[in-house]
Amino acid sequence: MPPRLRPRISLLPSGPTPTSRPQCLLRPSPSHRHFSQTTPHYEKATRMRRNMYKWINGPGKVFLEPLPGSTNYMSAYDKDGNLLRARKGGDEESTPGSEEAKALEEGKQAEDGSEKPKSSEEELENLDEAAVAKKEEDAKKEQIAKSIPPEGKQDLQPFPLNAQFVSQPVLSEELREAIWKRVMKDGVSLPTVSVEFGVSNERVGAVVRLMQMEKEWVAKGKKLVRPYAEAVMAMLPKTPYVAKGENKRPVNHESINDLIVHPATKQQLFVPVSESRHFTREDAAKAFHHTLLSADDRIPHPELVVSEREAQLGLSNSERVAAASARMLVERQRKAEKEAKRKEWEAKTIMRVPGRRWDFVFQDISVESVGKDGRSEKGVGWRYGIPHEDRKRGQVKIPTKVDG
Template sequence: MWEWLKGPGKAVRDPLAGSTNYLGAYDKQGNLLRARRTQNEDSERDELDDDEDTIIQRELDEGLDDVQMEANAVDRATKRAEKEEREDRGGIPRERQNDLRPYPLNQSFRSQPVLSEALREQLYIQVTTYKHDLPSVAATFGVDIRRVAAVVRLKAVEKQWEEEGKQLAKPYSDAVLAMLPQTPFRPETSKPITPHEPINDLPVHPRTRQQIFYPASESRHFTREDAAKVFDDKLLPADARIPLPMLVDLERWKLQGLSREDRQKKQKEKDDAVHFQATESERKRVAWEQRTQRVVPGRRWDFKFQDISAEKVGKDGRGRDAVGYRYGMPHEDRKRGMVKIPTSVE
């Protein structure tokens, strides 16, 4: 053990700055594996040093279309960001998948990246200060919309504790973050945003797990809406169930050949329409509460009385808007003597 600590284990005892520094990132002699790749990449010719106008003119001479040129520009921006990040790390590249194994004998387990403190702070600022909606922030930063909502709530609690003078466990948080891969936010670089996770994955609906052979004529245009109705009448199509439908619209407009300015204009129009609809719905809700609720102020709390209609009990007396829906009537399976197993098969 002491020979290993003085030899290959010395690199693990003295951790690298800005790196997870797991055992799987080194060979048996204690050499950093991804450092070899850096030497090989530096030996090759790097065209990123050329001027951007020179690269664009070269692509125009080669006859590339706008889609290919835009893809190449994104690729160059990614490589430049990786190069700048590597320079910030002191010439050490970012971890690969094989470098994220804390236990070398467990090849299946890899540490998943977490949000850095700078990225969490920026998500909180975008939502609370600039008043951007959660879907737009999630699409911009490549973070799941549920994770963005959780970050905003936790950051609000953190800000409240700081105002109250409560002591935060900052040393513990910094120590944990130093041991895990992080998704950074670097506003001073050419590519400040790094996608954190897939944000538009569609969960499998239980109604779609069954196999159905549905006959349809060859002349019929069978769409996703029709497929959803085959599984269930109330099931929405995939385009309407994904978390961020705006990304599908942007990709569709891109394939249609619209320019970047036209796509941004159409997206802004849709965002304004959604914002107006949400504002109008909130205004109607507030107006309805003021019209139907009576508030009686009390010593410790206020009592709110809501006007109800006795006609909203439904056919079985269990309507959502009925009195006692939440507290008054128990479910049938909680009653004594009720048969809870099926007695016949229809």
């Protein structure tokens, strides 16, 4: 019986091998091991492995140096590594996609040529040349990025098989800076800024808070992780900042006046109402819960509805502006009064005693607040004979409000 030894055949395809392919694939098995002649699994060049290297050196090469100003998701490129949106716009020949393809081809040819042996001097020269070439390439790439049309919906799908998932834009650095400036430097109210930039109230608040923190850190000399932030921002679609003088329409980041679903309105309700009755939104809110406000009052920007109503009534632009500014003035006065009242109360009831490490803040209260039977919820202090409910279901322990 002949020995069952298989001749070692190279499983790699013949022809020019790409330089980036690892050389270890053809490593011979150690000579002292006589018992097994099968190729270990990690040395086998399977079809999948071959395809992977084919992709890495072919269409996948575009991801090695990502296109600036683009999300660079896989679905933005076709099977051959051409940018889809670049091909769609303009002529076939002059498109940057085809240029890229040409460049790729040139690169391949260069690689084929580079297999010849070289002396060290030549290599040094080549290094300098390579540096210059890289710079040129970068400049060229930026130029290409500028000439490419903006990203469409197809370019914003990070998962090629999940068409429903579309990357949502984040606020660009400039826009965040502008928001912070408008609130903190110009002193414009938060809802106004929200309308101005098309960013929701909550997000404006968060941006101002975080930017303030960042500025404080910078002032303290703390180091920021800029490279990380830049890398992440480069991968995400962004909402640009359009300055006022630019003669462009500002880009809305999100819809700002969505009605937040109140848990009380989630139940299905059948309310018998006589036909003659006008059943308004206020009535609907009352039907859900006796303290629930109507939808008109629960939206984030009721002032937008008012101004739209005025437009429907046929008021001129100047009249509407005047009315809006009058409303803002009233609101500002109301706020100022509230603040003055709070200060008055503080002066009357709060006393601050400075200590060495912390202050002692005394608030004057009344013992009468516990009520006649001493069991009122409004009473000051831990209550006697009433169980503590912090382990009960549904107790919210995460703070729902942030100061400042």
